[in-house]
Amino acid sequence: MNIHDIAKLSGYSAATVSRVINNRKYVSDDAKLAVQKIIKEYDYVPNDVARDLSKGKTHNIGVVMPYTKHPYYTGIINGVMDAAFPAGYRIVLLPSMYDADVEMNYLNRLRRKAYDAIIFTSHGVTLDDLLEYQKYGSIVCCHDPGNYDISAAYTERxxxxxxxxxxxxxxxxxxxxxxxxxxxxxxxxxxxxxxxxxxxxxxxxxxxxxxxxxxxxxxxxxxxxxxxxxxxxxxxxxxxxxxxxxxxxxxxxxxxxxxxxxxxxxxxxxxxxxxxxxxxHNFHEIGRLAFELAIGDETKQVSVASRFILRNQNDHN
Missing domain, CATH: 3.40.50.2300 (Response regulator)
Known part of the structure; x- marks a missing residue:
């Protein structure tokens, strides 16, 4: 069932059906009732994935994380999540255990437009692999990539x-x-x-x-x-x-x-x-910056300073 099927059954155009589904103006009461009757009768639910793809974006960001228990990964994830929620993006956690085959599968899902971007908190695949897939969507890594032309947010350790x-x-x-x-x-x-x-x-x-x-x-x-x-x-x-x-x-x-x-x-x-x-190492900030790079249009690298902290001393280095 799609809006064209609803249009045929209700007797109204697909454009009118779309306006009803999306609560737009300029729809007569008769048209609205007729369309809503068909929607209820066939239990129609709009396909968000198809709708997002038609707009060129899914608003999904994949975040690859080898482990879930180390503070490095949880800190970055918290930073990504805190930035993503107000921006209207969904975060999909992608565990990998540094398995290159698993990570290549995630890259191929980026190619198939399952995500707008992927953030690699760490990775088992090579940087050359990541470069190859940049043409399918934004890819961000969370370490210094050296001379590789790839977006990165990382800590100067x-x-x-x-x-x-x-x-x-x-x-x-x-x-x-x-x-x-x-x-x-x-x-x-x-x-x-x-x-x-x-x-x-x-x-x-x-x-x-x-x-x-x-x-x-x-x-x-x-x-x-x-x-x-x-x-x-x-x-x-x-x-x-x-x-x-x-x-x-x-x-x-x-x-x-x-x-x-x-x-x-x-x-x-x-x-x-x-x-x-x-x-x-300010990983929360790294996560926030990684998200901004993921949704941005520019390939660039940003770093954040880390600091050694001595407790009970006035000097925080």
């Missing part, structure tokens, strides 16, 4: 990492544990962490003090447990989230062990309550 490790070194720590979501080969963020560490400590992070696939509080707890079981006693744990650092802390508390110095990230409530040093 290196300075805050350097400040965090400089502060750590000033505490006379020798054994620094680093908790990461992905290893150095796969993650640009992990590579920046490694780069900053080497610049300050003048050696590679020790393999025995590295843990990957760390995302949640429970992962932080298990990482500390792993250090203990392997007779590794870090002086400091550089975690990839305040919740992760809190999880590690809880393991040492539960087993009546000395708690290493902790540095978290993302300025989460847990870190605020425990007065943990942290790094705020």
């Amino acid at each position: 290196i300075d805050s990492y350097l400040k965090a490790f400089t502060w750590a070194k000033a505490q006379n720590v020798k054994k620094v544990a680093i908790l990461l979501s992905r290893n150095f080969e796969l993650s640009a963020t992990s590579q920046l962490t490694r780069k900053a560490f080497i610049k300050i400590f003048h050696h590679e992070p020790l393999e025995s003090l590295l843990r990957t696939d760390v995302i949640t509080y429970s992962d932080g707890y298990r990482s500390a447990q792993s250090f203990y079981k392997n007779n590794v006693t870090p002086d400091l744990i550089f975690a990839n989230g305040d919740d992760v650092a809190t999880g590690a802390r809880q393991f040492y508390l539960d087993h009546h062990l000395p708690i290493p110095t902790l540095i978290g990230q993302e300025n989460q409530l847990s870190g605020q309550l425990l007065n943990l040093p942290t790094i705020d």
Whole structure:
């Protein structure tokens, strides 16, 4: 059933039917009653997708996110959502687990006009793949794309990492544990962490003090447990989230062990309550900027500064 069918059954033109459906003016009472009678009799519901496509827009923005529990992704999503709602856009969350085949499927749905744009909070496909699909709709990534001509909203991380490790070194720590979501080969963020560490400590992070696939509080707890079981006693744990650092802390508390110095990230409530040093990457702002780029007509890259925060001190770097 479409408006042309309703027009035939009601005896009025498709234009008149459209005006009735969309509550437009200049429709006689007789025409309105006749059209509404057919609509009710056949339980007709307008096809929003077809209507949006006829206008050239769906007002759907896809947001690809490998994980749902890490504050990096939740922070960006909250920023996107807060910007999208007042602008009249719908956000479609697209989980990927870094599966390139899954992400290519999302790109092909962009090609088929299921979305006006896609925001990649992170991705398993290559930047070359993203460039190839830009002709089908706006694509935005949330990391520095380097020389690639693609829209991006991202945090400048290196300075805050350097400040965090400089502060750590000033505490006379020798054994620094680093908790990461992905290893150095796969993650640009992990590579920046490694780069900053080497610049300050003048050696590679020790393999025995590295843990990957760390995302949640429970992962932080298990990482500390792993250090203990392997007779590794870090002086400091550089975690990839305040919740992760809190999880590690809880393991040492539960087993009546000395708690290493902790540095978290993302300025989460847990870190605020425990007065943990942290790094705020302003992911909410990144999400807002990514949305603006997604609905805009210009390909450009914007960055936001991160900051290292020392609790109970006047100096917020």
